[in-house]
Amino acid sequence: MKVKIVDVAKEANVSVATVSRVVNNIPLVNEETRERVLAAIKRTGYKPNAIARSLKIQRTNTIGIMIPDITNPYYTEIVRGAEDVCGIYNYNIILTNTDFDPEKERKALNVLIEKQCDGIIYVGKDLSEEMQKELIDAPSEVVLGCIPDNSGFLSGVLINNELAAYELAIEILKMGHRKFLLFFDEVEEGYISQERKKGFLKAFKEQNVEFDASRTLYGKLGLTGGYHMMEQAINSGIDFTCVFCFNDQIALGAIRYAEEQGKKIPADISICGFNNFWIAEWTRPQITTVAQPMYDIGAIATRMLIKMCGKEEQAVKNVFVPHEVIIRGSVAPIES
Amino acid sequence: MKVKIVDVAKEANVSVATVSRVVNNIPLVNEETRERVLAAIKRTGYKPNAIARSLKIQRTNTIGIMIPDITNPYYTEIVRGAEDVCGIYNYNIILTNTDFDPEKERKALNVLIEKQCDGIIYVGKDLSEEMQKELIDAPSEVVLGCIPDNSGFLSGVLINNELAAYELAIEILKMGHRKFLLFFDEVEEGYISQERKKGFLKAFKEQNVEFDASRTLYGKLGLTGGYHMMEQAINSGIDFTCVFCFNDQIALGAIRYAEEQGKKIPADISICGFNNFWIAEWTRPQITTVAQPMYDIGAIATRMLIKMCGKEEQAVKNVFVPHEVIIRGSVAPIES
DNA sequence: CTAAAACAGAAAATCGTTTGCTTTAGCATG
DNA sequence: CATGCTAAAGCAAACGATTTTCTGTTTTAG
Incomplete structure (x- = not known):
């Protein structure tokens, strides 16, 4: 049988109240008694029942x-x-x-x-x-x-997702890129997607970069999703030099497909991820991304x-x- | 105030016992009463307190x-x-x-x-x-x-770690490798390390491959650990054609260092991981490994x-x- | 030397359920 | 008509702690 507070109390010849006080480090208990209780706890191997405790203290x-x-x-x-x-x-x-x-x-x-x-x-x-x-x-x-x-x-x-996306885009625009693709989450209307898109579009507008709806691809998150989006992008024949991916996994999948098609990354296509998932600095090429803590x-x-x-x-x-x-x-x- | 079972009981004009029975889908309660109780539950927004329940039922x-x-x-x-x-x-x-x-x-x-x-x-x-x-x-x-x-x-x-390591080693031995290194966990005496080592050694012995203690390096798990172990290996000047790593992250770190030193993987050095962490098939080169489910x-x-x-x-x-x-x-x- | 304060420890109520045991009521049976 | 049976629902005792209140014993001060 599991030992409970009354068992300890009996063992130490005190009341349960006293045992409780000792367990919870509440003063008001004689040093000598405390010792006796602690000894009894050790002897019996008593472990307080957190469920009972929670019920009582409502936490x-x-x-x-x-x-x-x-x-x-x-x-x-x-x-x-x-x-x-x-x-x-x-x-x-x-x-x-x-x-x-x-x-x-x-x-x-x-x-x-x-x-x-x-x-x-x-x-x-x-x-x-x-x-x-x-x-x-x-x-x-x-x-x-x-x-x-x-x-x-x-x-x-x-x-701040919007700002993050904006800053990333600005950096890339500085490098001369003008033809972009976005590889995004299927769930278009999600808060995060919306914010990031706002950030990218703001940067594009500021730099007079043309961008329309056809330049955003939606797919599953994860490596396979990125792989397929890149497949779709390349096959569609659309012209682009840089892709912004919703996360690093998508970027990695995209890189993989592009390389399989003989494209050089980043020489032929530049690719950015998001989140700075730890693998991002151990891949080849390492992935440009935005770190979130x-x-x-x-x-x-x-x-x-x-x-x-x-x-x-x-x-x-x-x-x-x-x-x-x-x-x-x-x-x-x-x-x- | 949070609504409890007595509140529902009052609302439905029944005893708490009956409410409890309804909540727990215990028969023995009239269909009409059940309806009334369910309605009361909905009306009051009652959510059973799992803590109290657990205390009582001891689960x-x-x-x-x-x-x-x-x-x-x-x-x-x-x-x-x-x-x-x-x-x-x-x-x-x-x-x-x-x-x-x-x-x-x-x-x-x-x-x-x-x-x-x-x-x-x-x-x-x-x-x-x-x-x-x-x-x-x-x-x-x-x-x-x-x-x-x-x-x-x-x-x-x-x-079965020993068998897994053995089988992996056999496959590699078939490819003609004879000079091995092990990149292992710092915690040498760990059960898993021991088993894997047994497996590798068994394969080596069967194929008359020379192997001594100096051929096992110990380091931290993780990419950085692998990176440093490869650094140590290459700098030590010891001769080897293949490395068995304790896991895929170590393998990845090792590959990274080797490549930075101008070695070609797998042409110059073959590297195996363990666990088949999902990234293993998305790296370049993809990592030879043992999948654990x-x-x-x-x-x-x-x-x-x-x-x-x-x-x-x-x-x-x-x-x-x-x-x-x-x-x-x-x-x-x-x-x- | 007594009254009051201070302290230790005990008793008992409580937290929100579940459930064994009763009670109640309706109905059938001998 | 007394009794037994059954289904439905209620009562109240747990579950194992915490904590307020209360009691009895020491100190301490006047």
Whole structure:
């Protein structure tokens, strides 16, 4: 049988209250008694039951993370950041994968609420209206990762995607490129896609670069997606010297197909990724990209969340973390 | 205020017992009453408190995963496999990163036990005696990932590392290579390292290949580790035509350094990895490696665990899952 | 030397469920 | 008519902690 607090109390000849005080380091207990209790705990091998404790104190020291897919290195980093901060404050993480599936999201949120998570981190590329409503109504504190709150009721931690895309484009334009393609996420209307596109278009407009809808290709995220988009691009016969990809995996897939077709990267085609997934500097060519501090996003979101779970009311707000444009070998200036 | 079961009971004019029965789909309740209760639940927005429920029924439907580092794609896959199976059986996952640190491991295990996880999956490259003892004594069910149980009290899901290494070596030997180097994990005495080394040595011995201790280099896992080990190897002036790396990241780092020194891979040096991390087929050259079904290891371990949490006593045992040697461009036959 | 303060520890209520045991009521049976 | 049976629903005792309140014992001050 599992040993519980009364067993320890009997063993030490004190009441359960006293044992509880010792366990929770509350003063008001005689040193000699404390010793006796500690000895009894050691002897019996008592481990407090966190479930019972949580029921009583109405706190679980658990935060739930809703993330599209832990398998995506981009999201993995966020989780690691969150977990590390949790470790510091004695919290734990319940992980759920949502695969961008609204049904899975609803279910996951429900479970996290029922399991009484003190806080919830929602990570995604977008936030549907229904989900937003559910998150606002949730009894737990909520922080969004990678997307902003626009309701005034939640908080978000993210980079400025529009600015990041703009700055990347400007760098590339400086190199003389004028004919661009965008390899984007299937989910066109997603928040992140929209922002990035705005940034690219702003830069194009400023530099009088022609760009129309036919120059954006949509496909699956991931290497295969990038591979196929490049296939489509080359086969379509459209003229381009540089491609902006939604992420580094797509860029890598695109590079692969282009090279298979005998194109030289970056001599014939320049390619940019996004996110600075760690592999980006170990490929050949290395990938030009925009670094997002994923680890920090997870860490900061968690820190905010834990603070919100504490006493004081915390102001809700969007926190923008810095990005960084990283020029590497996958782009080259246009010879003129 | 959060709505609880008594509120629903009042709203529906029934006892809490009846509400509980409706919520848990227990028959014995009149259809008309059930309707009324369901309506009351909807009206009040009642969500059962899983913590209270767990305390009462002594089950949390939660399993804990202890994993070295979620950031390592190898381990990530395991978690995803576990999470997917959990979804099917209405379980959730508490994730902990242990970084191969015994202290973190102890702490994590303790928390998982205190939070009353029904089961625990321990993933690592090795199992210290103390940890083994703690796991055996744990009140939760335990399954090991990637390492076997040798106590008879636990279960494990893993590949046969010795055989895998042996088969890989045999393939390479067939190509005429005779001068090998091993790039291994710093933690020499780890179970997995030992097994793999046994496999390689067995193959070498069978084919009368000379091999001594000086031909194994130890370094950090990861790309940088591989990079430095290759640096060391080349600078040492030792003669070799093929390197077996402990994992694909090391192989990738090694390739990078070799190429920077003007070596052609695989023409000058053949390099093998291990694990078939997904990037392995997207690099140039693609990496010869041994595929471990990481996702399946997580999924199978979880399935076993959940079964063990059920009624019947489950036999403990080690389950060996199939591996696959994958020959790719990073190795080439020796010209003779 | 006594009253009051300070302190240790015990008792008991509570957190939100589940569930074994009753109760109730309607109906059939001997 | 008393009894038994069954279905439906309620009562109340857990589950294992925390914490408020209360009690009894020492100090301490006047």
